[in-house]
Amino acid sequence: MPQKVRKAVFPVGGLGTRFLPATKAMPKEMLPVVDKPLIQYAVDEAREAGIEEFIFVTGRGKVTIEDHFDRSYELESVLEERNKEVALNTLADSMPPTGTVAYIRQREPLGLGHAVWCAKRYVGDEPFAVILADDLILSKTPCLGQMINTRDEMGGGNVLAAMEVPHEHTSRYGIIKPGFDDEKKVEIKHLIEKPDPKDAPSNLAVIGRYVLEPQVFDLLENQARGAGNEIQLTDALSNLLKTSPFYGLRFEGTRYDCGDKIGFLQANIAFALERSDMGQEIANHIKTLAKDL
Numbered sequence: 001m002p003q004k005v006r007k008a009v010f011p012v013g014g015l016g017t018r019f020l021p022a023t024k025a026m027p028k029e030m031l032p033v034v035d036k037p038l039i040q041y042a043v044d045e046a047r048e049a050g051i052e053e054f055i056f057v058t059g060r061g062k063v064t065i066e067d068h069f070d071r072s073y074e075l076e077s078v079l080e081e082r083n084k085e086v087a088l089n090t091l092a093d094s095m096p097p098t099g100t101v102a103y104i105r106q107r108e109p110l111g112l113g114h115a116v117w118c119a120k121r122y123v124g125d126e127p128f129a130v131i132l133a134d135d136l137i138l139s140k141t142p143c144l145g146q147m148i149n150t151r152d153e154m155g156g157g158n159v160l161a162a163m164e165v166p167h168e169h170t171s172r173y174g175i176i177k178p179g180f181d182d183e184k185k186v187e188i189k190h191l192i193e194k195p196d197p198k199d200a201p202s203n204l205a206v207i208g209r210y211v212l213e214p215q216v217f218d219l220l221e222n223q224a225r226g227a228g229n230e231i232q233l234t235d236a237l238s239n240l241l242k243t244s245p246f247y248g249l250r251f252e253g254t255r256y257d258c259g260d261k262i263g264f265l266q267a268n269i270a271f272a273l274e275r276s277d278m279g280q281e282i283a284n285h286i287k288t289l290a291k292d293l
């Protein structure tokens, strides 16, 4: 068995410019899908996949994320007085154990690669996961769990979540040049960040879940700025794949881009329909609305 993946990095320093005005004073990671903020879905997914330590790379204006994963004594005492057992349990379940959460400030928005590099000292010399909270995935098995299983099967290496996207959308994603492909796992020959459709080697895109070997930190350290004049994780990965095995996993599940208004609304509908306490009511309402379309 390869070394266990115990730590996850959550880059949450992004500005959320595609979701203004909602994200002017509120972190995009705190946008709720039904009744849970995006960052909570990401942390729950990581916990279900066996992650034990949670490293947030934050920025200015993101303190509500820290408050969210902290105790709220005032609220708890009011809920206790009112015997609100269910609400109290929901709050308790939402927090990883004390001492397992760390926050690092990324002082300048230099890109995703730089955000991940900021976690170097906390991750140390072991494999780790990266989760981008605005990519929300509805699946039977949490996407990160599927990826860690694949890594175990392959005896280690790096695994990226992958998904086919419309060819005209390649400039929104890291794009994979595929090698051997068994339709679920695909060997990654090369990666390019946000290529023009005419330069894209495929329409297989990287989605915001990564399981990485720690060697990526050394590459990030010297990584030149790339697309958008930012230090790109994809560029460091395309160097790492010269020396370390890399796979893309076509995960089971539906991915919603919750950094985008339409993707976010679709996620709310899909997650609400899954819920036993409201799914039927929402379905009935959608049917009523759709009658006149």
Ligand code: G1P
Residues within 6 Å of the ligand: 112, 132, 135, 172, 173, 174, 175, 193, 194, 205, 206, 207, 208, 232, 233, 234
């Ligand atoms: C980031 C990555 C990109 C990846 C995407 C997935 O881009 O740089 O390679 O395909 O996440 O959502 P961003 O969406 O932060 O611009």
